[in-house]
């Protein structure tokens with residue numbers, strides 16, 4: 001029997017895993033959730049012997065039940081290969097009384113690579129399974145990070161093309177360089193005159209353009225999205241929590257069955273939701289510690305049961321967490337609402353109309369697995385400094401938010417349970433913020449000079465991802481007006 005997925009907003013919608021991967025979002029606006037969370041029916045002693053790829057198969061095969069063994073194994077092998085700079089894929093580093101699970105060893109040195117390196121392969125297999133003959137065209141608007149990770153994931157994957165739009169003057173010089181140097185015959189990177197919201201609205205309009213859809217269909221193309229709500233991104237993220245637990249056990253850091261906590265720097269709520277699913281599978285996780293930056297919507301939500309995005313949007317040094325609507329939270333809401341699609345739909349309606357909603361006391365009681373807190377900008381910088389000062393280990397600002405919140409958790413609760421902190425970006429991705437936090441003089445230095453200085457200070461090698469773009473030729477120089485986005489896509493597809 002296949003595990004089916006239903007929409008959080010309409011329980012009568014039921015699709016297979018491969019259909020959910022292809023669709024991304026349900027037509028009613030809901031997110032796909034598995035009808036039940038499968039149990040992790042592999043012994044810890046077996047898991048302890050497994051490579052990352054083997055663990056990925058053990059976990060993902062339980063969720064993606066309509067994928068044949070060789071199909072899923074093929075996806076895993078093509079995803080977790082030399083694109084990662086360590087065969088461990090997601091190494092654990094013990095520092096300052098916690099275990100840092102480094103999720104930044106992929107092509108773009110941030111955690112989005114963990115899922116975006118496999119999503120393209122899951123999509124092409126899903127297309128084949130569902131007799132989709134069209135080439136899949138991924139359309140993305142990016143404020144910097146996701147775009148590059150998607151480009152790296154989809155580059156030269158047969159049966160796919162990818163077009164990424166970014167605000168020409170709205171991303172950092174390194175982020176822009178990362179994107180415009182992207183290789184691959186099936187990729188296109190386009191700057192727009194406008195901000196991220198303009199790029200995002202432009203992409204949404206293209207997705208909803210029925211005339212364009214017809215023209216695409218006639219030419220053998222169809223759009224899809226690499227959005228973080230796709231279960232093809234969520235399921236691969238469960239893997240590294242299982243892998244981390246098994247490695248702690250294999251290394252003698254924990255006893256069999258010993259509970260651990262997990263701390264996750266959170267934005268869209270995808271990463272921490274994956275940890276929650278790992279717990280539901282039976283992984284011995286006690287607390288899920290949700291760390292926010294100054295955009296602390298989630299902290300307030302866990303405190304009060306009231307979700308409210310009506311507030312000032314704050315630009316912080318952890319930009320990938322500067323989010324006021326955490327899309328994946330809907331899957332948790334659905335769960336604590338007792339899988340009641342109507343209750344979920346009503347709350348989400350309130351969110352889209354009023355920007356806020358309030359959950360019931362009964363729902364709040366089911367949030368006991370979670371602890372939320374936040375770190376200010378000053379605390380984040382101080383955390384980077386203190387950890388380096390004590391241990392020599394350098395972390396990026398996103399990870400520092402998590403590290404700081406973990407310290408607050410310990411102070412609040414006196415809980416001594418061993419804790420894994422999801423380390424979501426390499427410090428080399430946010431070199432200027434990191435060097436500033438470390439008290440170094442940054443004025444006048446470009447980002448590559450700062451990377452050299454960080455390497456000297458931390459005794460770590462500059463990642464390949466940074467070295468490569470230092471000298472890479474610019475391959476994309478198209479810049480268009482927002483109203484020209486459609487023409488640009490058609491030109492790329494030759495239609």
Ligand SMILES: *Cc1c(COP(=O)(O)O)cnc(C)c1O
Pocket residue numbers: 110111112145228265266267268269270271272320321398424425
């Ligand atoms: C995307 C991202 C996050 C937030 O993860 P969510 O799954 O959106 O909660 C945290 N840190 C970094 C570096 C990221 O890129």
